[in-house]
Amino acid sequence: MHRAAALPISIAALLRACSTAGRAMAASTPFVPPPRELLRPLAVPYRLLLGPGPSNVSPRVRAAGGQQILGHMHPEVLQAMDEIKAGIQYAFQTRNRLTLAISGTGHCAMEAALLNLLEGSDTVLVGTNGIWGQRAADIARRLGAKVHELLKPPGEYFTLRDIQEGLAQHKPSLLFITHGESSTGVLQPLEGLGELCHRQGCLLLVDAVASLGGAPILMDQQGIDVLYTGSQKVLSAPPGSSPISFSERAREKMLRRKTKPPSFYLDMGCLASYWGCDGEPRMYHHTVPISSIFCLREALAMLVELAARLPTVTTVRVPEGYNWKDITTFLMDKHNIEISGGLGPTAGKVLRIGLMGHNATQDNVDLLLQALRDALQHCQHSRL
């Protein structure tokens, strides 16, 4: 008893519209019936995602994902894309103008980096100490590049010396390395790598899918030429849109290409134009995943908002129905813990929690959270 919708036309109606041809063929090839499993509603149980990603999505990002969509050339979408660029520049700590989000998940960004930077039989050196190096090597081979793998047992990282020897031996035009090796739990130190590569005329490509936002990375200062990440790890947006940035050095290598990259969808020249990275009027290239763009924009906005938060003193809004003084008194009397109320403009409105020096330990955080839970149970105003 639905109201009949005009569009999409029902498949049954389409079949009828197939006129004589459809009728003639109906005897030999039976109609594919509507699948019954799609008559059940979608069920999405809640799961706390504490694996190596994806991580859960915040209410704010979920709200963005549930927004009505807009056209892919609408000013509001282009503005969100500009804001994403600025957010990525901040998250990556880079001033690269060729900074944007790939319309695909992390592997798509890996592929975009490699296929734009490699041409013909370019040589690439891949640091393989887990699965991501293996995958990069696989992609580079598919692209026809000469691939050398610098192998380390899983669980180990590459020293500057390892890299130096590899560069000297293979003279690659590109070094691929994984910052956060999520298959082994290794964080690759990046200091000095860029300098080492550049001295050998090599570009440094870093996979930061599992690390960006959770471990320090400074694209410009560390001399990284190409950096990409996923949206579904620390950024906590749904997978489907992957931040990437190219240094001027990397951009120049792409400009020197004699052949077009083997992909249109991931052609960085076309993408730069669509994303307004080249100072020219924007050109339609493909339809960006609008909802993913909204989600990524909000995820980056949340990262930006965090930036202005003091790590030594955490301010917490006093919950409705409570008086700050009852809470601080209760904590001191029952738990021997001092925290403070607000000061000046925040007087009466917030609690201020200091975690500094000797006191900044996980045990103290746990103790305080336990005590605050206790306070919330005992200090609520009686409703008079």
Place this chain on the structure above:
Amino acid sequence: MHRAAALPISIAALLRACSTAGRAMAASTPFVPPPRELLRPLAVPYRLLLGPGPSNVSPRVRAAGGQQILGHMHPEVLQAMDEIKAGIQYAFQTRNRLTLAISGTGHCAMEAALLNLLEGSDTVLVGTNGIWGQRAADIARRLGAKVHELLKPPGEYFTLRDIQEGLAQHKPSLLFITHGESSTGVLQPLEGLGELCHRQGCLLLVDAVASLGGAPILMDQQGIDVLYTGSQKVLSAPPGSSPISFSERAREKMLRRKTKPPSFYLDMGCLASYWGCDGEPRMYHHTVPISSIFCLREALAMLVELAARLPTVTTVRVPEGYNWKDITTFLMDKHNIEISGGLGPTAGKVLRIGLMGHNATQDNVDLLLQALRDALQHCQHSRL
């Protein structure tokens, strides 16, 4: 006064964590400040999208897009992927087992089709009568294929004779043709094309991004070897996940490849394994865009629900606060229009509207909608 979140670490904190190296470099390269534009909330105005796509997203699909996400190998996600396969088989009218959704927008599906089917210097014939043929030719050239374009002025379509001559002249292994040429508004007739191609040992690849669901297409009956569409047109889901299907003939050509496809992200062998299309245990390949998967599943479910609706008699639930008899009487007395109430199990619950034969015109639909609007204003029960 936010509660400080533990993750992601603020970029400022990350910089501090960069220890001595960070400090030494801070003088030369200043910190990239948080962009102010991301401190504003995301604003998404409502727009009625009556262009050639994307189209607006239904409340049901929006709700799916705002769901919390799950892991990309969770049973519920794999089940949604299975349901998507079944939904695409139904929408495409195909029993192809190699049926899945590409993790990207329509162009990504176009690229996936071409790069999996073309190898080395394979010859492809591209029907170009608008932009989509041009783009397919561009992609095929990037892949190193021999490309011949069958040109028609924009606004025209290809006759069987045009195609026959092109096939005879160029002997391609693949013919690309656009079903719904959204740049010119042309619908390409597909009857007989498959047979023609197969007689010449050529595969038929059809772009149905702008037509699928809105114009009849019968993949198996019409002998189409590869068919793809987007999610953001008639299916009315956000862009980012693109249905695609390969015939056995196409699958066999891919199995005969001597080299791996030049893309890992779009390698149909790996995707078939991840999507459970090859009868083998599923293998992780990449992280699918979970939210897009949920949205596409719901969009296909809505298409399936439509399937069981009779086009000649539309049943409409009697709105709350109304008696069906008041409405039918009002329509007859004031507008000279007959519609009926329910029958048997639907008695008292629905209105039944017939649109058949001579009466099935747009004018009559408009007249009835106007009359129903009038009835809704005059027949509401007084609240006693």
